[in-house]
Amino acid sequence: MKTIKNGLDRILEIFCIAIMGIMTILVSWQVFTRYFLNNPSAKTEVLSQYLFVWLVMYGAAYVFGKRDHMAIVFIKDKFKGNVRVAADILSEIVVAVFAVGVMIYGGFISLGNQMGQTDAALQIPMGVIYSAIAFSGVCIIFYCIYNIKETLDQRHVSVKEAI
Numbered sequence: 611m612k613t614i615k616n617g618l619d620r621i622l623e624i625f626c627i628a629i630m631g632i633m634t635i636l637v638s639w640q641v642f643t644r645y646f647l648n649n650p651s652a653k654t655e656v657l658s659q660y661l662f663v664w665l666v667m668y669g670a671a672y673v674f675g676k677r678d679h680m681a682i683v684f685i686k687d688k689f690k691g692n693v694r695v696a697a698d699i700l701s702e703i704v705v706a707v708f709a710v711g712v713m714i715y716g717g718f719i720s721l722g723n724q725m726g727q728t729d730a731a732l733q734i735p736m737g738v739i740y741s742a743i744a745f746s747g748v749c750i751i752f753y754c755i756y757n758i759k760e761t762l763d764q765r766h767v768s769v770k771e772a773i
């Protein structure tokens with residue numbers, strides 16, 4: 611499972627870096643054409659907006675997998691031992707329920723509904739843009755399962771060390 615996580619981390623890293631690089635080029639080109647040529651490109655503007663959405667979605671999944679996401683740990687830090695493990699697992703389950711319900715289920719419904727609609731500037735199905743929601747939700751579910759497994763494994767190691 612660790613190998614899959616590392617592979618997924620690497621894919622998301624490369625994808626986010628590539629998106630950021632492409633966005634930098636597109637926005638620079640947009641600024642150049644707007645201010646120096648007085649002829650802004652509508653395609654680069656729309657594409658950079660969609661890429662920004664993808665960057666946010668895939669970046670959120672990546673950061674969640676690294677456990678570097680924003681978390682409110684004030685209450686959780688008050689707990690010790692098994693209660694803290696239970697709080698960690700409960701928070702992962704809450705995130706997983708959100709990811710399944712909103713991101714995966716809602717994302718696939720939106721993706722299906724929007725496949726028939728084409729973007730005016732890029733001439734691609736809007737469902738392609740919405741696919742980022744569902745895919746990042748799948749990544750987050752995998753990370754939730756992995757994090758729960760790691761939490762339980764760490765608990766077993768600490769119990770063995772105590773004995």
